[in-house]
Amino acid sequence: MHIAALLLLCTGLAAAVQGCTVLELTGAGFAANAVHVLHAYTLFSQNNGTLYLNSTEFQYKCANEGGWHDFFDFTATNGSMANYVPEADQAETCAIYTFHDVDLLLHNMNYDWFSIDTAAAKKVWRFTKWVQDELDPVLEELAQMPAPRMGFHIRGGDKLTEDVQLSRMTTRPEDFIVTMAESFPHLNGGTCIMVGDDQEWIAEASKIAAATLGCKTFSKTLFHIATGGSHDQETFNHESFETKCAGTLQFLVDIELLNHADYFVGTTNSGLPHIVDVLRFAVYNKDRGTFVDASFRHQDWYSRMLRYWKSRGPQPRRRLLTRRR
Ligand SMILES: *[C@@H]1O[C@H](CO)[C@@H](O)[C@H](O)[C@H]1NC(C)=O
Ligand SMILES: *[C@@H]1O[C@H](CO)[C@@H](O)[C@H](O)[C@H]1NC(C)=O
């Protein structure tokens, strides 16, 4: 009876296993796309079919038919993930998933983002050779800089408009530095890696960091993108492929600098720090307690844990265990 029910369940599951899946990338920011690639890889690499990425609307590309595959190598996925090429795959009927579909699925399965995304990170975060060749000398240069190497992702640009729309408190340049200094009071000297989309804010943050932490600023601008200044997604999406290609590479250089930093502070008002948190832990073996959130929510696990113990006052409230020697 029980075995029969179990068998029925198994066949039911097998029948429900779909073949290939297409994930529709979008014209939103890089982080929003990357997080859904991570989600989808974990979800669909277990379903006995290839996960195809449709980069038609994805703006981080070097040519019209380019996309995620311009920068990332699929070989580590062993055929579980590939670029969607319409003609070649027409014979196969795949299930099409939008970001919303993926979010809903994860929500219904009750998985949290961190566990889902760390499961995919090692396979997904592999660069194509030309990207890795550009990254290596920059990372080499960073390795020569004095420790501790502290990474700052200073996000201004169109986040400020978004903050107003969402009535959300803005994370300002001084918030990043103060959060770093207060979370890790022993930090002094070393290198402050300044990364972000807003040149004015980076300059301001660098000045405050030098005064507060006594660090030397490190920032690597490979390209001077004509539109410069600060990031605006609409403007970026209308650039030439040459600019988008160079801009994406610059962005990946910035992410890799943060991934290799000893400490990292960002704002969870932006999607990028989550990706960096995941990659630092899952790909680069960093202690998770070295990432803190400078936003007004301070919702990294390290800060939340400190707040919890502080709010409880002197310990212990529980039964004491007396150890006999
Ligand atoms: C995987 O897909 C193949 C081809 O569609 C099918 O024959 C096989 O039964 C599937 N395996 C599982 C475990 O669903
Ligand atoms: C790929 O995306 C484009 C643009 O959104 C869409 O028109 C096309 O139908 C998609 N193809 C597949 C197979 O999902």
Ligand SMILES: *[C@@H]1O[C@H](CO)[C@@H](O)[C@H](O)[C@H]1NC(C)=O
């Ligand atoms: C890669 O896929 C092939 C064919 O499905 C399989 O035989 C092989 O074991 C896989 N390799 C790894 C490392 O998973």
